[in-house]
Amino acid sequence: MVGKSPLDDPQTAAFAWARYKRVMRIMAVVTVIVVAVVLALVYDPDSPASVHYYIAIGLGVGFSMLLASALMGLVFLSSGTGHDNSVDDGTER
Structure with missing residues (x-):
């Protein structure tokens, strides 16, 4: 059972969505x-890694955090x- 939600x-x-x-x-x-x-710490100019490596790191960290x-x-x-709190637990008696 679902009661009336404050939303x-x-x-x-x-107010809640603005917050x-x-x-x-x-x-x-x-x-x-x-x-x-992260990119500044990982970047190594002498590394054989391509630019795709750094793009993947940036996107992975960014999307994970977001x-x-x-x-x-x-x-x-x-x-x-x-x-x-508006959800009523039907198992409690």
């Missing part, structure tokens, strides 16, 4: 910085608004 209220939902977008903007900036640091940020942001959004 059904437009004002609560707008989520702010967190994602911050994490996008952090991701760019981390990718730049995916983790997005998923954790959704967890915080769900928990912070009380959306998780």
Whole structure:
């Protein structure tokens, strides 16, 4: 059974999604910085590695961080608004 969620209220939902977008903007900036640091640490001009190696490292680190940020942001959004509490556990009696 699902009760009424606080995210059904437009004002609560707008506030929660604005906070989520702010967190994602911050994490996008952090991701760019981390990718730049990782590439600076990994780069070796004497290495036989091609440019594709560095592109793959940058994309892998960047997408991994953004995916983790997005998923954790959704967890915080769900928990912070009380959306998780609106679910009724049918096994409890």
